[in-house]
Amino acid sequence: QKEVEQDPGPLSVPEGAIVSLNCTYSNSAFQYFMWYRQYSRKGPELLMYTYSSGNKEDGRFTAQVDKSSKYISLFIRDSQPSDSATYLCAMSARWKQGAQKLVFGQGTRLTINP
Amino acid sequence: DAGVIQSPRHEVTEMGQEVTLRCKPISGHDYLFWYRQTMMRGLELLIYFNNNVPIDDSGMPEDRFSAKMPNASFSTLKIQPSEPRDSAVYFCASSPTTTSEQFFGPGTRLTVL
Numbered sequence: 001q002k003e004v005e006q007d008p009g010p011l012s013v014p015e016g017a018i019v020s021l022n023c024t025y026s027n028s029a030f031q032y033f034m035w036y037r038q039y040s041r042k043g044p045e046l047l048m049y050t051y052s053s054g055n056k057e058d059g060r061f062t063a064q065v066d067k068s069s070k071y072i073s074l075f076i077r078d079s080q081p082s083d084s085a086t087y088l089c090a091m092s093a094r095w096k097q098g099a100q101k102l103v104f105g106q107g108t109r110l111t112i113n114p
Numbered sequence: 115d116a117g118v119i120q121s122p123r124h125e126v127t128e129m130g131q132e133v134t135l136r137c138k139p140i141s142g143h144d145y146l147f148w149y150r151q152t153m154m155r156g157l158e159l160l161i162y163f164n165n166n167v168p169i170d171d172s173g174m175p176e177d178r179f180s181a182k183m184p185n186a187s188f189s190t191l192k193i194q195p196s197e198p199r200d201s202a203v204y205f206c207a208s209s210p211t212t213t214s215e216q217f218f219g220p221g222t223r224l225t226v227l
Contacts, residue, residue: 034215043118043205043218044157088157100209101170102216104157 003027006089006105015114019076023089023105026070030091032100033065035074038086038107047087048074079112086110118219120206126225132194135222137206138187145209147216148181148191152202163189196226 006023013019021035032051036044048063050056056063062075072091076083089105119138127133139146147162161171166183174181178197183189193200203223207216 041220043207043220045218046215049215100216101159101162103159106156 001026003103004089004091004105007108008106010109010111012111012113013079015079015081015112017079017112019079019083019110019112021074021076021087021089021108021110023072023091024070025072025091025103027091027093027103028067028070029093030103032092033063033072034090034092034102035061035063036088036090036104038088040085044088081112081114084111118206118208118217120204120219120222122222123220124223124225126227127196128227129197130195131226132192133196133200133224133226135191135204135206135224137189137191137219139189139206139208140210140217141187143208143210143217145211145216146183146189147207147209148189149205149207149218150202151205151221157205160191193224196224198226200224201226 004023004025035048037047038044048061050063050065053065053067060077064073086107086109088107090102092100092102118140121136145164148160149157150160151157160173161181162169163183179193181191203221205218205221207218209216
């Protein structure tokens with residue numbers, strides 16, 4: 001079993017829809033939870049970052065973490081064609097010498113249709 | 115800042131050849147990471163450095179892979195000899211301190227025929 005599970009999709013929705021992306025994980029030591037966005041032929045870039053459980057909102061994006069269920073979500077409201085990308089969840093626990101080793105999900109390929 | 119710089123952007127080579135991928139991290143970042151991305155396995159951490167010292171290379175698939183960081187502004191990932199199963203996109207990322215945010219380069223798309 002992978003440490004982090006993410007449905008690779010693809011997911012296709014109409015413009016303006018609410019999008020829900022999810023990941024589950026098995027390692028209870030994870031305490032930092034991130035969502036990266038990766039456009040085609042580009043490197044991933046950090047979109048949202050949360051520590052421990054709860055919600056975090058940034059514009060049209062909301063990240064949720066439920067540590068009791070080992071489940072994280074990313075919601076996109078009023079989705080736009082420019083949101084079309086692959087979304088990767090990532091998680092980390094403390095690592096020696098302080099570096100944060102990230103474990104990534106498979107990534108979900110999202111397309112927003114105009 | 116130019117961000118993380120990787121070269122070459124594309125590499126096509128034949129099985130058995132040596133391949134060297136290069137990375138210039140963001141100035142001032144203490145950590146450098148090498149990842150490999152494939153459709154089947156997603157994004158996998160190969161090795162990371164802290165202040166030019168390799169800290170964890172447990173993700174390096176086998177002895178054919180090696181990585182070096184001779185100074186704070188340059189790192190290489192070498193595959194010798196290369197095999198078709200090494201075909202993937204290889205990313206370099208850097209991180210300023212102990213934050214979890216890593217800044218990724220544009221990647222090198224490697225094809226081994």
